[in-house]
Amino acid sequence: MESILHRLAHACLYLFLLILPYSSEGQNEQNEYVKHLRVLDSLIEQRQFDKAIQYTNTQQPSSEIIQNLFVHQRNRALLKNRQSPKSVEIECLEAHHVLHSRTDSISVYLDARILELLGHYYYQQSELFTALSYLDSASIRFKEINDYLSTIYNLNMIGTIYDLNGEKAKSVRYYHRALSEFEEHPIDSSYYFEIIIDLGNLYYHLSQYDKADELYRTVYENPALFEYPKIVADVYTNLGNVSQERGLFPESEYFYQQAFKYFTQLNDSTKMAMVLHNIGALKEETDTAEALDYYKRSLLIKQRFGDHAGMANTKYAIARLYFLNDQNSRSKELAFEAIDNTELGYDSETVSLLYELLGSIYAKEKNWQQAFLYTQKYRSLSDSIRLLDEQATIHKIEQLYHIEEQKKIINNLEKSDSQKQAQLKKSKVINYALGGATVLLIIVLVLLMSNFQQMQRTKNTLYTKNLEITAAEALMKGQEEERQRLAHELHDKVGNHITVLKNHVVTHRNGDETLLKIVQDMSAEVRNISQDLMPPVLERFGLADALEELCTRYRDQTEATIDLNIDQSEAIPMDRDEQINLYRLIQELIQVSLYHYKANYLLIEMLWNESGVWVNIEDNGVKKQRYNDGDRVLHPWKPIEHRVQFLKGDFIRSSHNQGNEYRIYIPNQKQ
Numbered sequence: 191m192e193s194i195l196h197r198l199a200h201a202c203l204y205l206f207l208l209i210l211p212y213s214s215e216g217q218n219e220q221n222e223y224v225k226h227l228r229v230l231d232s233l234i235e236q237r238q239f240d241k242a243i244q245y246t247n248t249q250q251p252s253s254e255i256i257q258n259l260f261v262h263q264r265n266r267a268l269l270k271n272r273q274s275p276k277s278v279e280i281e282c283l284e285a286h287h288v289l290h291s292r293t294d295s296i297s298v299y300l301d302a303r304i305l306e307l308l309g310h311y312y313y314q315q316s317e318l319f320t321a322l323s324y325l326d327s328a329s330i331r332f333k334e335i336n337d338y339l340s341t342i343y344n345l346n347m348i349g350t351i352y353d354l355n356g357e358k359a360k361s362v363r364y365y366h367r368a369l370s371e372f373e374e375h376p377i378d379s380s381y382y383f384e385i386i387i388d389l390g391n392l393y394y395h396l397s398q399y400d401k402a403d404e405l406y407r408t409v410y411e412n413p414a415l416f417e418y419p420k421i422v423a424d425v426y427t428n429l430g431n432v433s434q435e436r437g438l439f440p441e442s443e444y445f446y447q448q449a450f451k452y453f454t455q456l457n458d459s460t461k462m463a464m465v466l467h468n469i470g471a472l473k474e475e476t477d478t479a480e481a482l483d484y485y486k487r488s489l490l491i492k493q494r495f496g497d498h499a500g501m502a503n504t505k506y507a508i509a510r511l512y513f514l515n516d517q518n519s520r521s522k523e524l525a526f527e528a529i530d531n532t533e534l535g536y537d538s539e540t541v542s543l544l545y546e547l548l549g550s551i552y553a554k555e556k557n558w559q560q561a562f563l564y565t566q567k568y569r570s571l572s573d574s575i576r577l578l579d580e581q582a583t584i585h586k587i588e589q590l591y592h593i594e595e596q597k598k599i600i601n602n603l604e605k606s607d608s609q610k611q612a613q614l615k616k617s618k619v620i621n622y623a624l625g626g627a628t629v630l631l632i633i634v635l636v637l638l639m640s641n642f643q644q645m646q647r648t649k650n651t652l653y654t655k656n657l658e659i660t661a662a663e664a665l666m667k668g669q670e671e672e673r674q675r676l677a678h679e680l681h682d683k684v685g686n687h688i689t690v691l692k693n694h695v696v697t698h699r700n701g702d703e704t705l706l707k708i709v710q711d712m713s714a715e716v717r718n719i720s721q722d723l724m725p726p727v728l729e730r731f732g733l734a735d736a737l738e739e740l741c742t743r744y745r746d747q748t749e750a751t752i753d754l755n756i757d758q759s760e761a762i763p764m765d766r767d768e769q770i771n772l773y774r775l776i777q778e779l780i781q782v783s784l785y786h787y788k789a790n791y792l793l794i795e796m797l798w799n800e801s802g803v804w805v806n807i808e809d810n811g812v813k814k815q816r817y818n819d820g821d822r823v824l825h826p827w828k829p830i831e832h833r834v835q836f837l838k839g840d841f842i843r844s845s846h847n848q849g850n851e852y853r854i855y856i857p858n859q860k861q
Contacts (some may be wrong), residue, residue, distance in 0.1 A: 194565040214845040222252060223259060223296065230263040239271040256290070258300050261285045265307055274314045282308050291437055295335050302331035306344060318355060322348055335599060338375040341369045346385050353392050356812065380418045387424060394432060397845075403432045423452035428467060431854075434472060443472050460500075462489040478511055484513070502531035502540045510547055522551050542568055619822045669833040689713070725773070734758060737776060748784050752792045760799035762858075771837060772856070776831050779807050779852055787811025787850060802839075802857040820844070827852075 224250070233242040251257035262285070265278045282304050289301035290400045301507030309325035312318075318701035342826035365385060372382045390405035406428045409415055416422055426449035433442035446675035453461040470484035485508045489681075492500040505528035510523035525544050532541050545568035546587040728736035734756050741752040776794065783789040797804045827843060830852075834841040841857035 198357075208705060222256060226256060226259060227263075230259075230267075234263070234267055234270060234462045235269075239267040242267040254299070258285045258289060258297075258304070262300060262303050262307060265311075269307065269310050269314065272314075276312055279308070282311070289417070296821065297801060298331055299337065302328050302335075302337070302340065305331060306340075309344070318351065321349060325351075336379050338371055339377050339709075342371045342377070342381065342385070345371065346381075346388065350388060353388070358396060364388070365392070371647060380421060383412070383415060383418065383421050387421070387428065390428060390527060394428070395437075399432050399435050403436075404430070419452050419456055420458075423458070423461065426452065427461070427468075430465075430468065432470070439472050439475060444471060448474070459491050459495055460497070463488045463497070463500060463504075466499075467507070470504075470507065474511065477516075478515065482508060482511055499540070502528040502544070502851075505531065506540055506543055509544075513547060513551060518551050518554060522548065524552070569629055574575050580683075608672075615683050615717070660728055719785065728769060728773055733764060733772060736769075737796070738772055740773070740780070744780055744784065748790075750779070750784055750790045750792065753794065755793075755795045757797040760797075762798070762800050764798075771833070772805075773831055775837075775854070776805065776807075776828065779805075779831070782827060782830070783807070783811050783850065785807040789849060791849075800858060804854060805854040805856075806853045808849065809851075812849075 210606045215819065228731060230242050230245060233239075233245065238787065246260035246267075250262055261281050268278055284306050286301060286308070289297050289304065292298065292301065293730050305324050305328035309321045309323075312324060315321075322427040325344045325348050327346075329341045332338075332344065333338040345364050345368040349361045349368065350356075352361035352364060353750045364387060367383075368385050372385070375555070376382075386405050386409050390409075392404045393399075393405065394402040394459075401806035405423055409421070409425050410429060415425065426445045430442045430445035433439070433445060444466050445756060450469070452464045453465060466484050470481045470488060473481035473484055486502050489501060489504045491507070492504060505524050508516035509521045509524040509528065512518075512524065525548050528544050529541065530766045532544070545564045548565035549568060595847060603732075614721060724735050724740060731763055738754055741754045744750060745752050776796075779792075780792065783792055787809060789809035790811045812818050831841050834854060834856070837856050838859065839854060844851050
């Protein structure tokens, strides 16, 4: 995008230079400027960076303007070649010092380009605030000479940087500023489309799918769109993503198929593989055989170009389908192949999912040792304390899907049956009556057979699900017991040794306060780890006191304000497992708010009675961007959803301008 914009900007500058009146001396300088600019632009666009740098070092500048042109193009070539020595900053700042007070158009243009270059330099140095300041200054200088395309480019660049760094409100503001410039000064419609798509992507990542869809369709419905095949392909892909999120699967598949057609024409193999993978994910809902076919086509393209991370992700999807179809051996073999691929193109999320899948396979095979081993590996790569096996959820979704489909079939058959009965009552012709009875008999037989098969599938699915839940429950209980054992070991043994060491230091330290401070910090850290593993307050005084102690520790560690309100007016006794599960659940929610959303205020409200437990948590955290590699999206609250599902509860989450809100209901299982 950048090279296209700069070529357009230079084309505008060439035209600008040609129409300006000059003296004979000024005309010679103008001609020399255009000559050097064309040579250097050509070398840089052909990625001959060393030749461009050599040209600026060997050519003798005939004026200060030509010298500053060489400064800009030399350092532009360095940054394009991913080199950012200190000399870039020094030379560009010196040139800006000379040019910033000039008012002639060429000087203003060169100053703006140097400010823009400084913005890119500081961005490569991760000095974001400085980079954004220079890009904003560049946009202002470009506007002074009516170079609106470059103005819009820099505004869009600022919006993109804010977006990538999670500052969505500022990002939206700069995107809209760029669009406002387009409305005032229509220039290149392709870039206009790209800014709208960027804004749509921002809303998509914020889960505001209606706004994203509206922006994508603004581009889609513009007649000029089809002059730009690459943008057409991207719009089709984005519309497919939004439709998939909104549950419009046929529409999503249509958009993905159109995107694939355009990416094929563009010979963009990476995007072709991505779209095929996405179609495969859609097909899982209706036809697993067809889903496998799309996944395999995606895998072939990724293998051809050595995309190891992409290969691992698609192999995981195929292995998961094999597992769902009880082809455990093939699933396991492909999962290990995918792990080999991750060693060449590491993707921690895919590795984590593969460990989870292998744990599920070994659990189904009742190989509890290997199941526990891979579950532990899975946990070590996860952000949460624990993740439950996702296979139960997959089976649940599949089961609900088949039940809903069955209801549709039954409703359609009942409607058809009532119509035929009405026709039989009206008809006096015996042949019609016999024919209708025959058709009715066939329908009833098909319905009975279908019901019988559905009952068998449901029975088998429930049996498998119960086995997996039992194994997961046993695993959870074993892990809690191991936590308790480790907590006691830390407290009774390591803690006692540290206490002895502390007493020894106090007695013999001879004024060595540093050593005493180290021992005191060590003692506090061991105590914190022990309390995280199994808080003694929970064992001695119960859930309410344990949660109050937990909030106090997080207040001390993070300096956040945490208000805890527990209504125990109708409370009933809980057993130890129930208290531990609720404690872990609230602990995970606090960690997501404090460490993922960077909240500094939390309000936790809790009520329990004979019907169940209600938990409501509000924070002032800022929603972070979800990482998307084209095939999947990562969510920090997934572990919490799995835990609530295991407890047969409900979990509702929402985000707003002031922060996030989580509502949880866990029913009383003893009723």
